[in-house]
Amino acid sequence: MEEENTTNRLQKVKESYQTKDVELSKLTHDNCPCDFAEEKHKISQGQFIKSIIYGGLDGIISTFVVICSIEGGNFNPIYAIVLGFSNLVGDAISMGMGDYLSAVADREHQMTEYKREKWEFEVNPEGEITEMIELLEEQGVSTEDATAIMRTTAKYPDLFMDQMMFYELGFMPLDEDEKPSKQGVVTFFSFCAFGLIPLLSYVLCGFIPWDQYKVANLSFPISCIFTAITLFLLGVVKGRFASEKLVISGLKVIVMGAVACAASYLIGFAVSKLLLNEDDNICD
Numbered sequence: 001m002e003e004e005n006t007t008n009r010l011q012k013v014k015e016s017y018q019t020k021d022v023e024l025s026k027l028t029h030d031n032c033p034c035d036f037a038e039e040k041h042k043i044s045q046g047q048f049i050k051s052i053i054y055g056g057l058d059g060i061i062s063t064f065v066v067i068c069s070i071e072g073g074n075f076n077p078i079y080a081i082v083l084g085f086s087n088l089v090g091d092a093i094s095m096g097m098g099d100y101l102s103a104v105a106d107r108e109h110q111m112t113e114y115k116r117e118k119w120e121f122e123v124n125p126e127g128e129i130t131e132m133i134e135l136l137e138e139q140g141v142s143t144e145d146a147t148a149i150m151r152t153t154a155k156y157p158d159l160f161m162d163q164m165m166f167y168e169l170g171f172m173p174l175d176e177d178e179k180p181s182k183q184g185v186v187t188f189f190s191f192c193a194f195g196l197i198p199l200l201s202y203v204l205c206g207f208i209p210w211d212q213y214k215v216a217n218l219s220f221p222i223s224c225i226f227t228a229i230t231l232f233l234l235g236v237v238k239g240r241f242a243s244e245k246l247v248i249s250g251l252k253v254i255v256m257g258a259v260a261c262a263a264s265y266l267i268g269f270a271v272s273k274l275l276l277n278e279d280d281n282i283c284d
Contacts, residue, residue, distance in 0.1 A: 048186050051099060053238050055187035058095055059195030060234075061257050063088050064227050065264035067198055071220050072268030077202060080219070084199045092191040100184025107180060110171050117164055121157070128164065129154050135167045197230050198223045231257045 066087050067080045121128045129150050136146035153160045165171040201222035232250040239249025 048183065049237075049241055051183050051186040052190045053234060053241075055095060055099070055190030056194035056234055057231075057253065057257075059088070059092065059191035059193070060197055060227060060230055061260055062091050063195040064198040064223070064257070065261050067202075067220070067223060068261045068265040069268035072265035073272035074269075075272075077219055081199065081202050084202070088192060088195045088199070092188050092195065095191050096184045096188030099187040100180050103178075103180035103183050107174070107178070110165075110174060113169055113171065114161065114165060114174070117168070118161055121161065121164070125154065128160075132160075132164060132167060194230060194234070198227045200226060227257065227261075228254055 063084055066083050070077075070080045070083065117128075132150045132153075133143070133146045136149065137143060141149070150160075153163055162173045165173070202219045205219045205222070231253045235250035235253030236246045238244075238253065239246045242249070
């Protein structure tokens with residue numbers, strides 16, 4: 001029940017901002033209990049939502065561009081299955097590992113800088129306090145107020161360190177709940193799940209007891225439809241979390257995917273015309 005109340009509160013806060021409803025914003029903050037731990041947990045969950053969305057977008061587009069290049073070159077549709085699945089698994093592993101290693105590298109770099117700044121604060125607190133006062137002054141804070149703020153904050157070393165990391169280095173406080181390994185795993189499975197969608201029509205049409213030539217001609221249009229619908233839905237989800245207009249966000253993602261896939265189709269068509277003779281039976 002408490003989690004549901006917190007979720008409803010966050011939804012109302014976002015709604016008040018989107019509609020610029022000042023009264024709703026005041027009402028939400030005044031009458032709803034603030035569970036900052038729960039809000040922080042939901043922010044942490046947002047990292048996984050990001051991995052799902054962008055892993056899914058990369059998966060579906062990178063797989064579909066392979067299919068488009070094969071169709072553009074007028075190759076046998078079986079190549080779409082072979083190269084599509086090969087690309088899907090290889091890229092999913094690469095994306096998952098890349099996401100994991102990138103998160104680890106960022107975290108290690110931040111920890112290194114944190115330890116250095118903490119040591120400097122321990123051995124020379126006055127010097128660090130002076131630096132922070134100067135940084136606040138650059139933000140337009142008066143010397144008197146900046147001094148009062150930093151002198152007070154310095155009484156709480158952990159808080160002071162968080163402020164110093166943000167103002168000096170641009171780092172947000174470290175999230176102890178953040179797990180780079182989970183982030184990599186989520187990206188991998190999201191890439192695989194969404195990257196499989198453009199291939200479904202090619203796999204399923206292989207089991208239809210119709211004329212195989214006609215079935216092969218249906219595979220690509222059906223794949224286009226599946227891909228477009230999925231891209232739109234991913235765009236809607238992205239817009240939901242980015243507080244954008246849902247339809248506009250969905251259409252933007254479709255356009256992005258269409259540009260990439262059209263380029264791949266045209267390159268496949270052009271290269272096949274340049275490198276293959278008319279007598280070559282490329283559909284065999």
